[in-house]
Amino acid sequence: MTERCHGDTRPPTGPRARTAVVLAAAALLAATGAAFLPSTASAGTTLGASAAEKGRYFGTAVAASRLSDNAYTTILNREFNMVTAENEMKMNATEPQQGRFSYGAAEQIVNHARSRGMSVRGHTLAWHSQQPGWMESMSGSALRQAMLNHVTQVATHFRGQVVAWDVVNEAFADGGSGGRRDSNLQRTGNDWIEAAFRAADAADPNAKLCYNDYNTDNWTHAKTQGVYNMVRDFKARGVPIDCVGFQSHFNNNSPYVSNYRTTLSSFAALGVDVQITELDIQGAPANTYRSVVEDCMAVPRCNGITVWGIRDSDSWLASQTPLLFNSNGSKKPAYDAVLAALNNGTPVPTTAPPTSVPPTSVPPTSTPPTTAPPTTPPPGGGCTATLQDSTRWGDRFNSQVTVSGASNWSVVVAVTPPQKVSATWNGSPSWDSSGNVMTMRSNGSGNVFGFTTMANGNWTRPQVLSCTAS
16 A cells, blocks of 8 residues: 555555566675664564564555654664655655755655664655556646656656665556556656656665555456556566555455466566565455565565554554554554564575566466476586475465586476576576576585476476586
């Protein structure tokens, strides 16, 4: 979601590496001068520290007005390593009068976070809602120029302090069309989102640039597919987009769905990071919170989760009691479930997946039977490599390869079209021109490497073609 002004009852909303390389989230923020792990926390004991141990972040939305509440800041400083301003960076807050910018409340949040080793997500540079009155009355080229100037000025002001921007928020329509939302910004031309991303890129080239939206959790929904097609187009044409934010406001009318992990992995396969940006769940059921975190942890490019508020009393949906802490600040069972899921999760791999585009068809929902690993390794030159099946999901599967007989090695693995490798770990990969034959070389991480294959309807297990000692 995105925190709305009082009286707004609509569903809410919620660093870009110049290459397509997926870095561990901790390393990425370290490169921008921020750290995932607060110095006062121990890994495994708090949300932020546990996420950081796995190369991710766990954040929360913060209101400047609550920073004087000692109970609020005690939880904030202890539990989280990423902060998003609820309203203080939105267009009406940062440019209340045209050309006159106001950053005081936003800077209060940024300074609080960064002084305590937390990172900051910027939310949001361009949005059809919560525009200042002067902008609401504009249209055409004047509005386009005003929007681009706003993006440039705000992103420039916070350059080096924000690790990721929600550049554009909620630009797609609800319902079955899968098309853009009708808004004053959309009416300036269909390229307005691309223009905003290019302006943000020029203003803050080291921050990640994200598109953020709600009701995009279900892979089969037209809105989800509409956003997916835009991101795929942007990646194909070199538009500087690095991440997609899923607000993930789950409630009785918009419940958590079993294909949520498919949604995250399908977007990640386009070569963008995915982030859960505004999570809250009606009633805070522990099992659902656990499932959401496990889904993120299962996708290598899902590098962070943000809950939209700390205590239930801080939530824009307070009556739904949707957060991890009760109004009195005590932990709920959902907190324990989230912490356990973080501690049991797989660390973000540090190698780069390919950025090939998977098909837009809905992945299969059934899991085929697994086959036994080969009992004899294929022939090689001085070493052997044995492939074993690992975890399978509804749209993809993992494989693990163990190399013996050499510490420096090169293993060639082939997948069957239309399969595509979407992620690798513990090796240095390269691909032939078809993208179906991968050569994995040792990188000092040991003699076991792994990779994720997008099945794309074909569940044939990959084959090791050779192993060569080097």
